[in-house]
Amino acid sequence: MSMEIKKEIYDFFAKFVYDKTGIFYPEKDYYRLDSRITTLMGHFQCETPDELFNLYVTKRNKDMEVVLIDLCTNNETYFFRDNKPFDALTKTIIPQKVAQNGYVNLWSAASSTGQEVLSIVMGLLENNPGFDLSKVKITATDISQRALKKANSFTYSSLDVQRGLPAMLLVKYFDQLPDGQWQFKSEFSKHLRYETLNLLTDNFKPNFYDVICCRNVLIYQNKENKQMIMQKLFDSIRSDGFLLMGSGESLIGTDITLTQSSVDGAMFFVKENQTWKKAA
Amino acid sequence: MKFLIVDDSNAIALMVSEMLKEMGYTSDRAVDGNDAVKKLEADNSFDFILLDWNMPNMSGIEFLKYNYENHLTETPIIMMTTENKPENIREALMFGASEYIMKPFTKDIIESKISMLNQFKKVA
Ligand SMILES: C[S@@+](CC[C@H](N)C(=O)[O-])C[C@H]1O[C@@H](n2cnc3c(N)ncnc32)[C@H](O)[C@@H]1O
Numbered sequence A: 001m002s003m004e005i006k007k008e009i010y011d012f013f014a015k016f017v018y019d020k021t022g023i024f025y026p027e028k029d030y031y032r033l034d035s036r037i038t039t040l041m042g043h044f045q046c047e048t049p050d051e052l053f054n055l056y057v058t059k060r061n062k063d064m065e066v067v068l069i070d071l072c073t074n075n076e077t078y079f080f081r082d083n084k085p086f087d088a089l090t091k092t093i094i095p096q097k098v099a100q101n102g103y104v105n106l107w108s109a110a111s112s113t114g115q116e117v118l119s120i121v122m123g124l125l126e127n128n129p130g131f132d133l134s135k136v137k138i139t140a141t142d143i144s145q146r147a148l149k150k151a152n153s154f155t156y157s158s159l160d161v162q163r164g165l166p167a168m169l170l171v172k173y174f175d176q177l178p179d180g181q182w183q184f185k186s187e188f189s190k191h192l193r194y195e196t197l198n199l200l201t202d203n204f205k206p207n208f209y210d211v212i213c214c215r216n217v218l219i220y221q222n223k224e225n226k227q228m229i230m231q232k233l234f235d236s237i238r239s240d241g242f243l244l245m246g247s248g249e250s251l252i253g254t255d256i257t258l259t260q261s262s263v264d265g266a267m268f269f270v271k272e273n274q275t276w277k278k279a280a
Numbered sequence B: 001m002k003f004l005i006v007d008d009s010n011a012i013a014l015m016v017s018e019m020l021k022e023m024g025y026t027s028d029r030a031v032d033g034n035d036a037v038k039k040l041e042a043d044n045s046f047d048f049i050l051l052d053w054n055m056p057n058m059s060g061i062e063f064l065k066y067n068y069e070n071h072l073t074e075t076p077i078i079m080m081t082t083e084n085k086p087e088n089i090r091e092a093l094m095f096g097a098s099e100y101i102m103k104p105f106t107k108d109i110i111e112s113k114i115s116m117l118n119q120f121k122k123v124a
């Protein structure tokens, strides 16, 4: 289909997405909006980009925002992504914190369809026989309603459950549904709920989390927004708390002072306790 | 790395060997469990075995049970089959399969399973 999209329309959608999510489409990448605009046209039954543009300008509602955000976020994730951080979290960091404080507040800050959270749950149970899951208070959030809906269904396709997930864990922690999909067993998911949170525009709980996973999401942010989100994350971590980012992600470009620390071969950022630092 | 593909379907064996080739691996092929036994008796230097379930003469699960009793090979075996019930997976794992791929699958799933098994090898 040949379709003429005016620059004004690209500008509008690029700005819309940027304002809502921080995800930035520079002019040279405007072509990457084409398929998204086409999908939106289908969704809202518009014949032309102009008609869609008109609809967004004149009759904007929540649904139009939700659909556009779903289209512009990349929800790519899989079980035990990068592996080592999950070992470190579930063998060392979380059990130690539970032993010290009796519980852990953990936040998966861009949880997408939930594989990251479920990997932590399975890791805890595998590495600490008889582990009491109620001691780990998990907050799991994302901006994409499509991702959240799937996460909250705890249901995955046969392809999803073969990416990063050992078959042994599949049969242990999932039930097969009549349609062939796989659902995380409710005995392990009953404490879990995924919620909406926009890292760019929402406030975070101050001084609350012992562990924050914020992986493979800030890569889509520009320098200013990354700095701003990192500052909010910093304020949200408790003293001696851990921040886990994606492999290859760093604090570079921000002025955040977290200490790099390797745990079981995985890289974390730690908010060092000031008094402890002085004593050492 | 060298794979032994055990599958009675020419089409699937060809597709899998092409996928492996794209990943930079070589492969040999056996048409059923019996053939796999013969191939492994002659050459036990494979890095992985990809094993179909439904085959004439000796099925995949029969091959696993045979190997379980006769210690034919220590090479990690990955089931690759349309059988996708939890009972199937449990049975295969119980008789020594290291991993399980459900058809239909994609190349990145083979890659994911292989890298998982290679990690365990490094630990051991
Ligand atoms: C590539 S996934 C990463 C999932 C998981 N953390 C991982 O590493 O496998 C990125 C997720 O970030 C979410 N996201 C993007 N921008 C966001 C924002 N401003 N606030 C919250 N979530 C956002 C997307 O919806 C998507 O689900």
Ligand SMILES: [Mg+2]
Pocket (backbone or CB within 6 Å): B007, B008, B009, B052, B053, B054, B055
């Ligand atoms: Mg067959």
